[in-house]
Structures are given as C-alpha cells and as structure tokens.
Amino acid sequence: MAGIYIHIPFCRKRCTYCDFYTQIAPKLVPSFVDAALKEIEYRKDYLGNEIINTIYFGGGTPSIITQSDFERFFKTISSFHTISTDAEITFEANPDDLSIEYLEGIRKLPFNRISIGIQSFIDRDLKKVNRRHTGQQAIQAVQNAKSAGFENISIDLIYGLPNQTIDEWKSNLLQAFELDVQHISIYGLTYEEGTKLWVERKQGISPNLDDETMNEMYLITIDEMSKHGYDRYEISNFCKNGLQSKHNSSYWKGEKYLGIGPSAHSYDEKSRQWNISNTEEYVKAVQKMDKFFEVEVLTTDNMYNDYVMVSLRTANGANLNKIQNEFGPKYASHFLKSIENHIKNGLVIEENDIYTLSINGIMVSNSVLVDAMMA
Ligand SMILES: C[S@@+](CC[C@H](N)C(=O)[O-])C[C@H]1O[C@@H](n2cnc3c(N)ncnc32)[C@H](O)[C@@H]1O
Ligand code: SF4
Structure with missing residues (x-):
C-alpha cells in the first residue's frame, strides 16, 4: 500500500502565520498543472507496483483547481497506478471556495473526503491573521459539503491565536461539535520564523499567549473531545467512529509515498526526496527533464x-x-x-x-x- 500527495502551491491571499510553500500567482496555475501531470508520468515507477491506498491534494489551496483539471489529475494517476477500490481520496479546501455549485462538481470526481481549513469561527481571530472568510462562511462551507454528499469531513482549528481567550477557544470547540464532522485537527499556533506574524510579534503587535494558557487550551481540547465522542489518535488529530485520516496514518506507519509538485516530499523506505520549492523553476525543470529534487539516503x-x-x-x-x-x-x-x-x-x-x-x-x-x- 502507498500514498500519493499532490501539492497545489497557490493561495488567493496569505495568512500571516503560514510558512507552507505557496504563492499568489494565478497565471502560473495552468503551467503548474501541466508540469505536475508530467511529473506523475516521469515518476510512475517510484512506488514500484504498490496499490494506492490514499491520494491527498494539499496546499496551498487545492480548491483553486477547477473540476476539469482535477479530472486530468485522476486520469493521469489512474493510467500509471492501481488505485484501491476503498482508497481515501482527500482534498484540502478553504471555506470561501466551497460554494454548493463547486462542491457538487467536485463530488462527481473520486473525492470521498474533504479537509476544510477553518482555524477559528471568531471573525476577530480570522481578520487578525488575514484569513479570507468569516466564521459564518466556515459554518456554511461545512453545511455545503454535507449537502453535496460528503460523509467524511475534517476541519482544522488553531488554538492560541493572538489575544484569544480561553472562553473564546471553548466557544470554537463547541461550534465545531455542533457541526458534527467526522474528524478535527487541532494545532497550537506556532510563530514560524520569517512569517508576517513572526515579524508582528517582534513589533509587539501580535503577542504570543503564555505556555500556561496554551497548555490549558490543549487540556480543555482533549477533555471536550472525549466528552463529544472524538478519539485522540495523535497529538493533533481527533476522530469519530474510527475515521482516522488514512493518509496521515500511512505516513506514521512508514508506508511509501510519492509527492508531486513544488516542495512535495517523497519516501520509498530507503530514501527521502524533496522537490524544489520554486514553482517557476519546477515547471522549467520538468519541461526540460532536468533534476528538480534532492535525495537523502536514509541511515x-x-x-x-x-x-x-x-x-x-x-x-x-x-x-x-x-x-x-x-x-x-x-x-x-x-x-x-x-x-x-x-x-x-x-x-x-x-x-x-x-x-x-x-x-x-x-x-x-x-x-x-x-x-x-x-x-
Ligand atoms: C497546509 S495548511 C493549509 C490548509 C488550507 N490552505 C487553509 O488554510 O484552509 C494546513 C493546516 O495547517 C495549520 N497551520 C498552518 N500553519 C500553522 C501555524 N503556523 N501554526 C499552527 N497551525 C498552522 C492550519 O490549521 C492549516 O489549516
Ligand atoms: S494557511 Fe492555507 S490559505 Fe493560508 S497561506 Fe497557508 S496554505 Fe494559504
């Protein structure tokens, strides 16, 4: 069994805390899609004959990709790999992209899981870190995903956003439970070096919460999760009815995976390799069949x-x-x-x-x- 990860390195706007490799460059999307499809072909033998158990489109913002481009991805993947009949096929999405029309289109594709980056339901928190959506839009996005027929929905929340209080965090959790999704990922805010948020902390604009408050928020989280029927299967991940993320679990079990797109990582049990974190250079290198990755043989x-x-x-x-x-x-x-x-x-x-x-x-x-x- 093996997994395929496809990195979509584009966002419509940058959140101040984020240091994932992504950029605002809509003009590059078509050439990126062509290059990523070529990469899938070049690297068709990377996983040997393993059956594909999980496919994950992550980002960046995969919900920037159109239905017809996703169709091209699936056609290419299935022409070079055998996909298990019960494969978990996920796409990561930002709430404000999830109109009912877009989701109904996406539902016609092989996707059976959606992971929605919500972070907070509180508008002040969202504004502070430059998110594109409101709390109400996040709630609507989950409802739209349900109406479109998604039965395996995950949401991401971040605790400890600047000036967030313990009561506000509790209210975020209660709102999440009301939505009754199958999976919740909870991350403590990290100030990544070089991000806008990191600079703002230096300037005294976005102070971090103290360790005691962060720990209390996490303790409240595990307590509330268990009261509401969610099992903690990893420090940041909680699910109902055994619906763990198969994709993440396969990383943790040490299964092979192929990472496609700029900055994506791959692992084949002997070595790790990672693609260059530069979309323009990645596209050029793939077109010319030049090397676009580094490899490290594992000791x-x-x-x-x-x-x-x-x-x-x-x-x-x-x-x-x-x-x-x-x-x-x-x-x-x-x-x-x-x-x-x-x-x-x-x-x-x-x-x-x-x-x-x-x-x-x-x-x-x-x-x-x-x-x-x-x-
Ligand atoms: C790859 S990101 C992208 C998801 C999607 N683009 C979105 O923003 O909705 C996956 C998740 O990592 C978490 N994350 C990213 N940067 C973080 C940070 N500095 N501290 C805590 N969580 C972070 C967020 O919860 C985010 O939803
Ligand atoms: S958190 Fe998501 S939307 Fe925000 S910049 Fe990072 S990848 Fe883009």
Whole structure:
C-alpha cells in the first residue's frame, strides 16, 4: 500500500502565520498543472507496483483547481497506478471556495473526503491573521459539503491565536461539535520564523499567549473531545467512529509515498526526496527533464529517529519489539535508557512493551522526543 500527495502551491491571499510553500500567482496555475501531470508520468515507477491506498491534494489551496483539471489529475494517476477500490481520496479546501455549485462538481470526481481549513469561527481571530472568510462562511462551507454528499469531513482549528481567550477557544470547540464532522485537527499556533506574524510579534503587535494558557487550551481540547465522542489518535488529530485520516496514518506507519509538485516530499523506505520549492523553476525543470529534487539516503539512525518521533505522537505509541527487530539492540537499549526517567516522572506510559506519552508528556513532547532520538 502507498500514498500519493499532490501539492497545489497557490493561495488567493496569505495568512500571516503560514510558512507552507505557496504563492499568489494565478497565471502560473495552468503551467503548474501541466508540469505536475508530467511529473506523475516521469515518476510512475517510484512506488514500484504498490496499490494506492490514499491520494491527498494539499496546499496551498487545492480548491483553486477547477473540476476539469482535477479530472486530468485522476486520469493521469489512474493510467500509471492501481488505485484501491476503498482508497481515501482527500482534498484540502478553504471555506470561501466551497460554494454548493463547486462542491457538487467536485463530488462527481473520486473525492470521498474533504479537509476544510477553518482555524477559528471568531471573525476577530480570522481578520487578525488575514484569513479570507468569516466564521459564518466556515459554518456554511461545512453545511455545503454535507449537502453535496460528503460523509467524511475534517476541519482544522488553531488554538492560541493572538489575544484569544480561553472562553473564546471553548466557544470554537463547541461550534465545531455542533457541526458534527467526522474528524478535527487541532494545532497550537506556532510563530514560524520569517512569517508576517513572526515579524508582528517582534513589533509587539501580535503577542504570543503564555505556555500556561496554551497548555490549558490543549487540556480543555482533549477533555471536550472525549466528552463529544472524538478519539485522540495523535497529538493533533481527533476522530469519530474510527475515521482516522488514512493518509496521515500511512505516513506514521512508514508506508511509501510519492509527492508531486513544488516542495512535495517523497519516501520509498530507503530514501527521502524533496522537490524544489520554486514553482517557476519546477515547471522549467520538468519541461526540460532536468533534476528538480534532492535525495537523502536514509541511515539506520535516520529511520529509527523518524520512527520514534512519529510513533510517540500517536495513541498507538512506540513498540519496543519493533525497535529491537527493525533497528537492532543498540537502538532498543538507547530508547529504554532515554525514557527511563520520563516513565518515573509520569511523562511516558509503558504497557506490554508499548510506550505512549501521558497527557503531561504531551505538554513537553518535544523534549521527550529529542531525548529518545539518536544524536
Ligand atoms: C497546509 S495548511 C493549509 C490548509 C488550507 N490552505 C487553509 O488554510 O484552509 C494546513 C493546516 O495547517 C495549520 N497551520 C498552518 N500553519 C500553522 C501555524 N503556523 N501554526 C499552527 N497551525 C498552522 C492550519 O490549521 C492549516 O489549516
Ligand atoms: S494557511 Fe492555507 S490559505 Fe493560508 S497561506 Fe497557508 S496554505 Fe494559504
């Protein structure tokens, strides 16, 4: 089983917190689509004969792409790959693109999951970070997705936006529960170096919330999620009725994936590779069949580090037997030694050789993960 990720590097407007590779350049969309389709063809053998279990259009803003361009993507992917009959096929969308007409068109394509970036239902929050939509438009977008027949809807929310209060965050959660979606991703705001938000913090315009408030917001989140029937299957991800994101879960399980488009990453169990983060150069290089990516062959240290970093964030945890069998005794003993104290301090829980972060461990997850990694 393997996945395909397609990066759509365009936005209509830039949110101040975002450092994903994306730009406002509508003129480049047609040449980008042609190049991405060519890349799918050139790299048709990257995944071997693996059956495709997930396809994910992420961004940027995939909802910028027209129905007919999506049709071209699906035609090209299915001419080079076998797609499983129960594949999860997701597209990421911004609320203000999701009119009922657009969604009904999209529903005619193989998509069976939609991930809507909402961030907040509070207009002041949205304005502050330069989002294009209002809280009401976000609610309408989810309702439109339901009316168009989507039965697997995910939404993204960010807690800790500048000046957000604990009560405001609670009201965002309650609004999300009212929408009764299948999946919710919750991210604590990060100030990424070089973003407008990062500059605004330096200027004292957009102060960050203190750690105590951020932790309290996260604790409220896990409590409310469980009261409303959502399981936490990863630090930032919650779902109902077992509807985890198959695409993200496949990354966490270490399955192969092919990343198409500028800045997209790929992994084939032996190496990682990443495309250049420049759409114009990407298009030129693909047209000329020049190299448009870098490759890193993975060492055992890299593979072990990827495994502990990712697995400890999930509710399934890190498996000591897997570490022993796949990476060897040196790694198993390093792992045990590095988390011994964290177990004593109640940050890591062990049960039948499976290690997971406790709630207190999640609050300081970065330091636990760094300790478990091989230097
Ligand atoms: C690839 S982004 C794009 C989704 C879509 N373009 C949108 O904005 O609605 C995926 C998600 O990452 C989260 N995100 C991006 N930058 C973040 C930051 N600096 N801090 C916290 N969450 C962030 C947001 O929740 C966002 O919806
Ligand atoms: S959060 Fe989404 S819409 Fe905003 S700049 Fe990033 S990718 Fe574009």
